[in-house]
Amino acid sequence: IAVAGSYGKTTMKELLNTVLSQGLKVSATPANKNVARSHAQFAKKLTGDEDVIIIEYGEGAPGDVARFAQVTQPTHGVITGLAPAHLDKYKTLAAAGEDIFSLGTYLHGKNVYVNNDSDSVKPFLKKSYKLFDHTGALGWKTSDIQLSLQGTSFHLDKGKKSLHLSSGLIGQHQVGYLSFVAALALQFGLTDKQVIDGIAKTKPFEHRMQPYQLSGAWIIDDTYNGNLEGIAAGTQVLKDLPAQRKLYVTPGLVDQGEETEAVHIQVGKLIAGAKPDIVVLMRNSVTNYIEKGLKQAQYSGKLQIEDKPLEFYTNLTHFVANGDLVVMQNDWPDNYA
16 A cells, blocks of 8 residues: 555554554554655565555655655555645646656556545546545545544444444544545455454554643644645644633744745634634744735734744743643744745
8 A cells, every 4th residue: 555645644654554453464664754765675674474565655856656656566545635845846736746646647546545635636536536535435424523632533334334433633634534544444354343443543643733731731733844734634623622722833834835925825814714812923934924814814813923933842831821722833944944
């Protein structure tokens, strides 16, 4: 199984690994090791008796995904979504989409599964592709979705059959991933119990919608890289979950190329839509664009701009209070202005 997309690749890979391992011998590329050198090192450790091998495909420049497919020869492909990322190399979102969807071309449209919650994938869809989203996957439908800081639960129904699934992952955007993994595992021959137990073992990964408590506040750490779809998911989580006071913290996004201004205006609008009490921006080259988006969306809360990000994060315990919910998204590497 090859996993490709602008975001969510590692999460999808780990979900597949966790659940399928309940009934099959599975090997998956480690962490976010998703380039040719990593694939080669991973291949050396395979024993040959695996039932399922899961390979994450990174995309850094045009042609990457097509080359990975030619070398690793997948039988199944999962495309997790498309969003502005690495546009310094791809130049346009369409170019990134063409590269990612070259996985579908390699598979001749067979056993290709696409996250339909990602609006940007729409121009690349083909009739043979199997879609999944928060409403269900592979003929299964979701219902009774419950969200909390402890995780996500929902029912997965097909005909007279119903599974109650509970995961440690946070947010409605995870429901599509979870329902797809559960449905695929059933297709692969796992029992209902194995699927239920596997989904129950899934939990947030480091710096990816990872919750923890600090001074009586809940912090959701989503600082691993970032993209516009991730911002949408994070702001939706902030909007959905209850709290006495809500705070949103971000430096913005890197590698947005010619779309930098437009993307960050949209970021500002998404933040405003979540109606946080306080927005904290780390001052850099995109801050003004986010401010513009906040103003266009008539954000009425408090805006705080930090000139010393490290100092802010180090002293976060002095900034939050009991009952707060804080969503922190994205990282801003030192080599960006």
